Amino acid sequence: MTDTRRYDLDWLRLIAIIILLFYHTGMWFNTWGWHVKNNDLSRSFEFWMVWLHPWRMPLLLFISGAGTYMALGKRTSKQFVKERFRRLFIPLLFGMFVVVPPQIYFEYIDKYPNYWEFYKTVFEFRPYPGGSFSWHHLWFVLYLLVYSLLLLPFLKFIRSERSIAFKESAQKWMSSALGMLLIPSTFIFFTQGILRPFFPDEKHNLTDVAFIVFYGCFFFFGVVFYSNQALWQAAEKNRYKLLIASALILIPFYTVFFHWHKFLSLPFNDTTLDLIFDISSIYLSWFTLITVIGFGQHYLNKPNPILPYTNEGLYPFYILHQTVIIWIGWYICKLDWSIASKFWSISLLTFITCTAFFFLVIKPFNFMRLFFGLKQKAVLMFAFVFLLSCSPTEKRVHQKSEIDAAMREYDRLLQAMDVEGIAALYDEEGELGNMVKGRDSIRIFLKEFSNLDVISQVSSTDDIQMLGDSAVQTGSYVQIDVVEKKDTVVVRGKYNVLWRWDGTAWKILRIETTPM
Numbered sequence: 156m157t158d159t160r161r162y163d164l165d166w167l168r169l170i171a172i173i174i175l176l177f178y179h180t181g182m183w184f185n186t187w188g189w190h191v192k193n194n195d196l197s198r199s200f201e202f203w204m205v206w207l208h209p210w211r212m213p214l215l216l217f218i219s220g221a222g223t224y225m226a227l228g229k230r231t232s233k234q235f236v237k238e239r240f241r242r243l244f245i246p247l248l249f250g251m252f253v254v255v256p257p258q259i260y261f262e263y264i265d266k267y268p269n270y271w272e273f274y275k276t277v278f279e280f281r282p283y284p285g286g287s288f289s290w291h292h293l294w295f296v297l298y299l300l301v302y303s304l305l306l307l308p309f310l311k312f313i314r315s316e317r318s319i320a321f322k323e324s325a326q327k328w329m330s331s332a333l334g335m336l337l338i339p340s341t342f343i344f345f346t347q348g349i350l351r352p353f354f355p356d357e358k359h360n361l362t363d364v365a366f367i368v369f370y371g372c373f374f375f376f377g378v379v380f381y382s383n384q385a386l387w388q389a390a391e392k393n394r395y396k397l398l399i400a401s402a403l404i405l406i407p408f409y410t411v412f413f414h415w416h417k418f419l420s421l422p423f424n425d426t427t428l429d430l431i432f433d434i435s436s437i438y439l440s441w442f443t444l445i446t447v448i449g450f451g452q453h454y455l456n457k458p459n460p461i462l463p464y465t466n467e468g469l470y471p472f473y474i475l476h477q478t479v480i481i482w483i484g485w486y487i488c489k490l491d492w493s494i495a496s497k498f499w500s501i502s503l504l505t506f507i508t509c510t511a512f513f514f515l516v517i518k519p520f521n522f523m524r525l526f527f528g529l530k531q532k533a534v535l536m537f538a539f540v541f542l543l544s545c546s547p548t549e550k551r552v553h554q555k556s557e558i559d560a561a562m563r564e565y566d567r568l569l570q571a572m573d574v575e576g577i578a579a580l581y582d583e584e585g586e587l588g589n590m591v592k593g594r595d596s597i598r599i600f601l602k603e604f605s606n607l608d609v610i611s612q613v614s615s616t617d618d619i620q621m622l623g624d625s626a627v628q629t630g631s632y633v634q635i636d637v638v639e640k641k642d643t644v645v646v647r648g649k650y651n652v653l654w655r656w657d658g659t660a661w662k663i664l665r666i667e668t669t670p671m
Contacts, residue, residue: 164218165462166455167447171215172469172476178207179292179477180502183484184494190262190291191481193488193497198416205412206405209440210447212295213373216302217444220377223303227310228600234592236304243300246528250293250474252277253526258481259287282360292477294359298367302374309375313382322383330389332396340441343372347437369437373444380448384606384639387452394449401442408435458646463669468513471527475512479505555619558626558654561661562614569634570612574601582655582662610643611635614650624656625664632668646670 182189185200227235260273267273276287283289290297312318329335350365357366380387390397411432414421421428484501492500517523521531561580568576578598586592591600614632634646648670655664 161221161456162458162462163448163451163454163456164221165466167214167451168218168469169465171211171218172473174207174211175473176476176480176505177502178204178211179480180484180498180505183480183488183501184498190258191485191488193484193494195494197494201416202412206408206439209436210443212370213440214444214447215295216299216370216373217377217380217448219299220302220374221381223306223374224310224313224378224381227307228314228603230591231593231596232307232311235307239300239303241525242528243296243303246470246474246526247290247293247296247300249526250296251288251290254474254478255289255291255293256287257478258291259283259289261481261485263287264485290359293474295473297361298359298370299374301367302371306375306378310378313378318382322386325379326383326386326389330386332393332400335389335393335445336397336400336442339372339376339445340438343369343441344434344437346372347433351433373440390445390449391452392449394446394453397442397446397449401439401446404435404439404442407431408439411435458670467518467529468510471513471517471529472509474527475509476505479508483508553621553624553626553656555621555626557661558619558621558628559616561654562616562628562630562652565663566612566614570609572601572604572607572609574598577601580663582657582664585663586665588665588667606639608637608640609634610637626654626661628652628654 181200181204183191183193184195184197185204186196186198187201226238230238256274256277257270260267260270263273273287279286280288283291313321329338346368347365350368354363354365357363359366361367380390410419410421411428413419414428423431480501483504484497487497487501487504490497517527517529519532524531565577565580568580575598578594578601581587581594581597583594584592585594585597587597587600591597612632612634614630616628616630618629620627629649629651631647631649636644636646638644648668650669651667652663653665654661656662
């Protein structure tokens with residue numbers, strides 16, 4: 156039940172999604188182009204949205220890079236590709252045919268007598284804006300799939316011992332505040348300096364090569380930073396210096412912005428001003444992102460009872476949120492209300508609608524969970540247990556006390572961090588959650604926690620169901636760890652274990668844990 160979940164990343168993912176909710180609601184009311192607009196617009200939204208835009212999606216991609224590093228480390232390449240297909244491609248396809256079309260309908264609502272007449276045009280497969288076929292905001296899901304597959308060789312490399320020299324070099328050059336700020340940002344700047352003259356527009360249609368590379372850099376650096384815990388922790392150590400840099404880069408950024416809004420006048424032509432703004436925007440993206448990561452490590456790396464729910468719900472929330480914003484906003488913006496009233500009404504109703512839809516329609520049903528990239532509920536595990544129990548094998552009457560004894564042995568081995576002993580308790584095809592499959596893979600995975608001292612591991616059983624030569628055990632656990640010989644972490648959670656009798660001993664076929 157070793158748990159290495161980064162609670163700071165969970166919190167930052169939640170914060171990033173809330174930012175997206177407010178940002179896309181704000182698109183109704185600013186003067187920038189968007190699918191739909193309120194009759195009355197306000198440039199006041201642009202003062203905070205222009206700052207959020209350069210780093211809101213890079214933050215999600217950086218976090219996704221860290222998460223992808225963890226995901227691959229617990230899977231074979233084949234399992235990883237299969238998981239990416241299930242988690243990313245299926246929701247993308249579902250979104251393009253079900254979630255996104257209402258956005259296009261509301262944009263062109265005057266052209267069609269009703270939604271169903273419009274929906275027929277989706278199957279003409281003519282790309283938006285000329286047609287009705289698009290992924291719209293789900294470009295993030297598509298690009299994440301592309302990055303995951305294209306960088307698979309690098310991910311395999313950085314998880315291997317062959318990457319030791321690379322990691323040491325990265326730590327040497329980027330663990331200082333100056334290196335952490337300038338090396339990644341300057342690398343990103345040079346990629347854009349080469350590509351943007353040829354691909355100047357951000358279209359999210361796989362032809363905007365400059366921006367595919369731009370966002371891919373943040374995914375890449377998320378992998379690099381998380382692969383080296385000393386480098387990762389350096390962001391926390393340098394957080395105040397990073398904050399100063401993030402504040403200073405706002406000077407050229409907002410100076411040009413205020414010039415465009417007639418608050419001041421600069422003695423430069425438009426080409427020069429565009430260049431200053433674009434360069435400062437690139438550096439702002441990285442400076443702000445790594446500052447948020449540093450402060451997140453310091454203040455947010457702690458569990459909370461709401462996190463298991465938000466962790467599962469955020470991805471469906473992202474898939475739904477823009478469609479719901481446009482749907483609700485279409486009716487709210489017809490009302491004779493102030494812009495502020497409309498903004499907060501759309502934001503609140505979108506939050507309530509997406510949250511309710513997740514808990515009432517997505518979470519309970521496995522077929523809906525599939526469409527939104529969530530793992531299947533435990534009902535499949537019980538069905539599998541039942542099938543195993545019905546298989547024609549020699550019967551032996553087992554006692555619940557045998558399962559309790561096996562779990563106590565698991566606790567003992569885990570507290571001792573006896574990697575070989577823990578791995579031996581797993582079935583040859585045993586699974587550690589949805590992450591690691593196979594005894595050998597589990598052994599390799601556990602060896603990565605050499606910096607973890609388990610001071611205490613205590614589990615308690617809530618229920619055991621005996622089904623012939625299989626059993627399902629549920630309960631709770633408390634684990635006390637010391638990380639890097641200095642930080643003490645207390646992890647509490649629930650567990651669900653599927654056991655199988657191999658003829659001589661009970662083996663773990665699958666174990667799932669949920670931190671609380």
